[in-house]
Every structure is written in C-alpha cells, then in structure tokens.
Amino acid sequence: MDGRCPVSDLERSARWYARVLAFDPDRFSHEDTILDIPVEDGPRLALDANRPQFTADGPPRFFFWTDDLAATVEHLQGLDVRITSEVEDIGSVFFVQFEDPDGNPLMVCQRASW
Structure with a gap:
C-alpha cells in the first residue's frame, strides 16, 4: 500500500x-x-x-511513529510547523497533529510504555 x-x-x-x-x-x-x-x-x-484540485480537510492523511514525542514536538516547533492539537493520550498511544504547507493534516504517534 x-x-x-x-x-x-x-x-x-x-x-x-x-x-x-x-x-x-x-x-x-x-x-x-x-x-x-x-x-x-x-x-x-x-x-x-x-x-x-484537492481539499486538505478530513483526518490525518498518514502518521509517523516516534520514540520520543516530546522531542519530536520540540523539533516541529523549532521548524515553525503549524501544530493543530495538544498532545493527546488515548491509553495505548500519545499523539499530536500538525499540518504541511498545503494544510494536509498529519500526525505523529508514540506508543505508551506499559
């Protein structure tokens, strides 16, 4: 795929x-x-x-995995990337959403340690 x-x-x-x-x-x-x-x-x-002719609305187009979400968020902020959500915790995964220059929604995730 x-x-x-x-x-x-x-x-x-x-x-x-x-x-x-x-x-x-x-x-x-x-x-x-x-x-x-x-x-x-x-x-x-x-x-x-x-x-x-495309629209950038909807859910994230894809997501990336990271082992250190805090460092990744800091990296994105340092590049002036538009972050569109707070870090969210859904139990098994932490994630944050952001946008590319066309407004395409993207996401980066970190597995929760058990």
Missing part, C-alpha cells in the same frame, strides 16, 4: 518534508510531479503534484 499526499507546489513541499523528516529530496519522478519519500519499512509515502 502506498500513501499519496496531494501537494500544490512539489518543490516547496519537498523542501518542507525534507526539513521535517531529515532526508535529501532527490527522488523526483513522473516528469518531476512525484517525490517518493524514503521510509525504512512499512507503506511507501509520496508527495503528488498531479492533483491540482
């Missing part, structure tokens, strides 16, 4: 995701309209500039 995230400006979004996720944005394809973001395991993730 592949995760596609629609974006309006692929170069701007590539720079933003590269800063947030610390990777080199050199994987453009499909006549420079798609960027595959490197992931270690799990589903692939791609930024897709082929859908100019």
